[in-house]
Amino acid sequence: MSAEQDLRVAAQKRLAFVRSMQFQNKVPNDDQLCSFLDAVRAELRDLAQASENADTLSAKVESLVDEHLAEGIAFDQADDGLEVILRELRQVEVDAAVAAVNPSEDELASLPLAIAQLWMLDINRLEPNLDYVLDLQGGKKFHDDSDTAERPLFKYISRTVFQRPTYQLFYSLLDNYVAETGVEESETQQEKSENRAFIDAIYSMPAVRYAHLYAASRGWLEAEGIEDPADIGSFKRLLYRLWFYFYRREERNDSSGFEHVFLGEVRDDKVIGLHNWIQILREERAGTLNYTGYILPRRRSTELPEGDDHLLGIQFEWNGAVKPMSSIFVGVSPEFEVALYTLCFLNAAHGSEGDDGKVAATLEDEIDVKIVAHLMGRHKPRLGSCYPELVE
Numbered sequence: 001m002s003a004e005q006d007l008r009v010a011a012q013k014r015l016a017f018v019r020s021m022q023f024q025n026k027v028p029n030d031d032q033l034c035s036f037l038d039a040v041r042a043e044l045r046d047l048a049q050a051s052e053n054a055d056t057l058s059a060k061v062e063s064l065v066d067e068h069l070a071e072g073i074a075f076d077q078a079d080d081g082l083e084v085i086l087r088e089l090r091q092v093e094v095d096a097a098v099a100a101v102n103p104s105e106d107e108l109a110s111l112p113l114a115i116a117q118l119w120m121l122d123i124n125r126l127e128p129n130l131d132y133v134l135d136l137q138g139g140k141k142f143h144d145d146s147d148t149a150e151r152p153l154f155k156y157i158s159r160t161v162f163q164r165p166t167y168q169l170f171y172s173l174l175d176n177y178v179a180e181t182g183v184e185e186s187e188t189q190q191e192k193s194e195n196r197a198f199i200d201a202i203y204s205m206p207a208v209r210y211a212h213l214y215a216a217s218r219g220w221l222e223a224e225g226i227e228d229p230a231d232i233g234s235f236k237r238l239l240y241r242l243w244f245y246f247y248r249r250e251e252r253n254d255s256s257g258f259e260h261v262f263l264g265e266v267r268d269d270k271v272i273g274l275h276n277w278i279q280i281l282r283e284e285r286a287g288t289l290n291y292t293g294y295i296l297p298r299r300r301s302t303e304l305p306e307g308d309d310h311l312l313g314i315q316f317e318w319n320g321a322v323k324p325m326s327s328i329f330v331g332v333s334p335e336f337e338v339a340l341y342t343l344c345f346l347n348a349a350h351g352s353e354g355d356d357g358k359v360a361a362t363l364e365d366e367i368d369v370k371i372v373a374h375l376m377g378r379h380k381p382r383l384g385s386c387y388p389e390l391v392e
Contacts, residue, residue, distance in 0.1 A: 003051030004093035007061070008123070010047055011089050014040050015082040016130040018075070027075055037078060041065050044085075057092070064088055083160055093123050097206035103214045111343065111353045114214055115361035115371065118340055121206040124164060126331035128308035131158045134330070136307055139296040142315065142325040148293035152284045153314065166205060167278070169198040170262075170334035174282055177259045179319060181267040182250040185259070195244045199236050202335035208239075211339035220346040242342060247382045257383030261341065264318065271316075271323035275387040276337070277330045283318060290317040295325055297390075311367055311390050327388050340371065341386035348373040349381050360391060 021028070028036065044065060048057040068081035101121070107114040126132055133156040138148025162168050176191045187195075202208045215221050216229035226234045242257055249255035250267070259265060264274025274280070283289035294305055295313035305312055313327045329337065348357045357373045368391035376384035 002093070002096060003047065003053065003057060004089070004096045005123075006047050006051075007044060007057070008086065008089045008093050010043055011082060011086040012127055012130065014043075015079070015086055016127065018079050018082060019130055021075075022079065033075055033078065037069055037071075037073070040082070041069055060088075060092060087160070087164075090123060094205060097121060097123060098204070098209055101206050101209045101213065103210065103217060108214065108217050111347055111351065111359050112361035114210075114343065115340060115359065116363055118207050118210060118336060118343075119363040121210055122333055122336040124166060124205060124333035124335065125310075126158075126161060126333075128310070128331060131161055132156060132331060134307040136294050136305055138293045139304060140293045140315070142295050142313070144293075145315075145322065145324070146292075147290070149291050153291040153316075154281050154284055157281060164333075166198070166201045166334050169194070169201050170278060171282070173198060173258070174263060174279055177256075177263055179264065179266045181254050181265050181272075184251060184253045185246050185256065187244075187246075195240060196236075198334075199239050202338055203232065203236060203239075205333070205335040207333070207336050207339040211343050214343060215346050218346075218351065220350045223350040224346070239338070239342065242345065242383050243338065245382070247376060249376070257345075257386075260384070261386055262337075264323075266319060266321045269321050271318050271321045271326075273385060274318065274323060274326055275328050275385075277328050277332075278334070280314075280316070280328065288319050292316055311369060311388055313390060327390060329388055341373070341383070344371045344373040344386055345375070345383045348375055358389070 044061050045058070048054065048061040051057050064085045068084050069078065073081065103114060103117070107117055128134070132154060134153060135149075135151050135155040136153070137151060140146065140148050162171055172194050173191075176187075176194070177185060203212075212232070212235045215235075219229075221229035221235065221238065224238055226238060228234060244256055244258055246253035246256050249260070249265070255265060260273035262274075262276040263279055265272050280289060280291075284291065292315045295315060297304070310330055310332060311327070312330055313325055315325060316323050344354075344357075344359055347353055347359065353359055357375070358370045359373075360368070360370045362368050370389040370391055371386065372389055373386045374384040375381035
């Protein structure tokens, strides 16, 4: 790990400990809190001093510690202070990662390796049981339509999650569409501005920068008609076209890649698409989505999910329509999914890796996954759908 990542992980673990104490309604006494804060300050300072960029990182850490973890603060202030420190250190890590983003020769020769690298570059990914808590409840086979979950899937989500720019901007896009297929979509100037703001924000993150460099190096951008593959503006316009241009699913301009993959659609009283955890959270909060349980692995030897998994198969009802099985990443950032699915679409359209639009990869923590990309149309294919499948 990089020094910046070491610092972020250390702050993350300390904040997780504080949150776990709060969840259990435990409050340390003054001596315990003092010892804990001393240990936090010492750990962050030592990690900064040991880095190759010691002067800059040490100055940053010293400033953060002095301002947000001062002597004599209360336990709830320690939570707030660590949250601010974590946010600042995450940005330091993002800046360092963006500066160093460059696909390796091995990655350029193998999309699965590139997917694994994208996972590593998702610095903005949430931490289970810190940023969110799941309540999985009962598992079942995908053809079982009984409700094995009395409560929502999301038990807790940190108030700070949607203060992160890309999460906040992504969330603002989720009310711009009509769920039913066959109904022509429209786009206001305000919605166009929201789309562009989202693309600008995600391009500042390492995963999307990596996707740009990777697609350019593989020749996929030229295949999309881009004369200067290195041009940032051209790549942003490609993202807009792939994700936000409308196309025909049943009727003229009734769908788009973004709507189908992230928001979901309803066709013949069935849910199609909807492979995004933020949309599921949003619809649960609105009372329009009823989570009915997670999907059991087909193999009995496969471990059951425990709530800290970043990849799940779930079943739900949405606006009265059923989704027997939806596979989703949980807690990943919006920019990660856009970068991942963009590369998998471009590979399906112009590359040669994978089997019938499916690319298998192994992510960190030995997560085996297949990314499925479906194209719409033959002569000028559109992004029809893209989603993960858990490999058992």
